[in-house]
Amino acid sequence: MTSITETDPPLQTTRARDKREALYPYLLIAPSMITLVVVALIPFLYAIYLSFHEARFGRVTEFAGFANYASLLADERFWNSVSVAATFVFIAVPIEFMLGLAGALILGQNVKGRSILIPLLFMPAMMAPVVVGLLWKIMLAGSWGFISYNVFERFGMFPDTSIFASPDYALYALIFVDIWQWTPFMMLAFFAGLQALPVAPFRAAAIDGAGPLRIFFRLTLPMMTPLLAVIGLLRFIDAFKVFDTMYILTNGGPGTSTETPSILANKMTFEFWNIGEASALAVIVWIAFFIFCNIFYQVAKKRLNAF
Amino acid sequence: MQTSDSSSRSTLFWTGITVLYAVVVLFPIFWMGTMMFKPNETMFARPTEWFFTPTLDHFAYVIEAGFHWNLFTSFLLCTLSTGLIVLIGTPAAYAFARFEMKAKDDLFLFILASRMAPPVCLVIPFYLIYSQIGLLDSFLGLTLAYMTFNLSFYIWVLRSFCRDLPVELEEAAALEGWSRLQILRRVVFPLLRNGIVATAVLCFIFAWNEFLFAFMLGGRTVETLPVSIPKLITAQGVRWGEMAVVGMISLVPVLAVVFVLQRHIVRGLTMGAVKG
The missing domain is CATH 1.10.12 (Lyase 2-enoyl-coa Hydratase; Chain  A, domain 2)
Known part of the structure; x- marks a missing residue:
């Protein structure tokens, strides 16, 4: 025009x-x-x-030339933070993905009252991460949190302490919180995708007498693949940069058992005041993110024709 | 008769599962809600007390400690930054949706990257620059900082709304001899109103929930609601009831938004890739 x-x-x-x-x-x-x-x-x-x-x-x-980068890459703490973040993301995101897909299929059945259920299920994804941290502090902290007391203590787990204070399990608690927060959103995003699929192929398959499993693997899944890829990739990127919730719940502790690059960069800046090295870390993280973004953009553009 | 019976049974079954899941997911929020009214001694009683005599002490303390100022600060800051974003972002979103430009793909990637950048990486340079030019703890400073993720978000998502508009209306208006400004004002913006409102409200919520920038770049003058929550961990112990009150208050706009915007949330949170 x-x-x-x-x-x-x-x-x-x-x-x-x-x-x-x-x-x-x-x-x-x-x-x-x-x-x-x-x-x-x-x-x-x-x-x-x-x-x-x-x-x-x-x-x-x-x-200083590359001195900051050199000392960062030689620092065990940096590699620990990378592996913590990788563990976090590679456990949390696939679980959210699978549960979300299952949830979307369930929501696609004859479910009454969707107009109330859907908004409520958006709540965890839309609320402030600080409040998410607060909620789970109340549920899981100390030996007096609601779940700590009613579940863990009953089974004799983590006596006299919080799961967030346990070096072996604190990371899994954070993973659990992330799953709690993001599975409902994944479910609703996949559901929106399911609703947008054309009806005709499904009618034809039903007339041909295809079973539900066959329809799922032969029709639904292939048609949904680009969408699944885009949403999964986006969640993947977001999960890498989770900060607020972790900051409130463990701040990297106990020790360095839940210290991600974000938490480490923050500590380097505002606790150790080693800004040069913190910036080197930030630049490395930034470049990694830029690569992820590029992949996301290309996939969404080519496969989903979204942009 | 038989089919309708089995279909009503399956409705009951699937609805039951979904409701059960929603109850499990929402239970922590409900539990925090009850803590607003719980006296301190029953807060973490063992065994858990389900019934209690409600008290308003926590609300009284929250007002006494001046948390309504934090609420006001949050509200002002979010309104300010969102307003500014709508003002400068709307024409950009429209231009990106409608016109061919040089290096459009690169510009896009730049916008997307500034949205996705981890906030921790940004807060370090921001803190140093602000401390040198005196923008720490100011509304202007935080408004600008919020633009990194919200302006890029706004342009990106509103662009997907623009692309849904039929171009024919604008062409017809141009044939009528309307100027570009008239076309924008009388054709594009009215048609785009729902998209603008939905995207702006999401921006507002992101700013409302934001913690790291507000925590590091704010201070005594600009102290938003999320930042005020950790303040309740005092030397005399953690004020759980008060925390619950502030937390629940911060959920009020979120609750309103999920009901009003439900169709657009998926679109927003997937950067416009999925049309909800």
Whole structure:
């Protein structure tokens, strides 16, 4: 809809107008893009700058080359945080994915009262992560939390302490909280995808007398694959950057047993005040995220035709 | 008769399972809700006490400690940042949906990346820059910081709403000789109103829930509701009842939003990839 004009003006003005027309979209995006450059690109570039300098206690001193990166990559604590995050993501996300898909299929049956159930099931995903942390502190903390007392104590688990204080199980408690928070959302997202599938192939299959399992594996699953991939990838990216809930519940402890790169970067900055190395960590995480984003974008664009 | 009987039985079965799941999922929220009214001595009584004489002490303390100011701060900050985002983000979303541009794909990826970037990575440079230019603990500082994730989110999702609009209306208006501004104001924005409201409300909620930026870049002047919650862990012990009150208050807008926006939440949280 770029060049629809009323009459035929002289050539000169047409050219001037064409030029203006061509500028129009850039004019529309300019305020936003300038803002984003200021609030996203400049901090990023500044983080890169910091990562190549010796910077402690808020004072940037001398150029350090790759020293920050070298000491970070030699730090066992960094590799521990990577493996903690990997454990967290690779256990939580597949479980959320499977349960969410099962839930979506259940919700797709004759369920009454969806108009009330669906909004309520959105609650965990939409609420503040700090409140999620608070909720599970109440449920699981100490030996007096609701579940600690009514379930764990009854079975003689974690006597006199909280599951969050147990080096072996704290991470699994965090994984459980993440599953609690995100499974309902996965279920509703998959359900929305199911509802959007065309009806005709399913009718045809039913007429041909295909069983429900056959319909699921031959029709539903293949048709849903791009959508499943996109939602799964997005959840994967989000799970890597979980911070608030962990900060409230364990803050990386006990020891370093639940310390993810996010928690470690935060500690490096605001507890050890080693800003150079923290920035190096931030840059590495950032690059990893950029790669994930790119994959997400390509998959969503090509397979789902979404963007 | 037989089929309708079996179908009503299957309705009962599947509804029962779904309701059971919803009850299990929502139970912690319900439990925190009851703690708002629980006297301290029954809060963590062993064995668990299900029935208790309700008290309003926790509410009294929350008001006395000035938490309504935190509520006000949160509200002001979220409204401010969301308003600004709608103002500058709407034309951008429209432009991205309608026009061909040079390096559009790269611009997109940049927008997406600034949305997805882990907040911890951003907060470090933000903190240092702000401490040098004196933007720590200011509304302007936090409004700007919230733009990193919310402006990019807004553009991205609103763009998917723009793409749903039929282009023919704009073409007809152009044929009528309307100017571009008129087309935007009289055709595009009215048609886009639902999308704008839905996306803006989601932005508001993200800002409302935000913790890390508010915690690190805020302070005594700008202290939002989520940041005020950990304050209730005092030297005299944890004020659970008060925490429950503040937590439940912060859930009120969320509760309103899930009921009003339910169709758009999936679309929002999947960056427009899934149309709910």
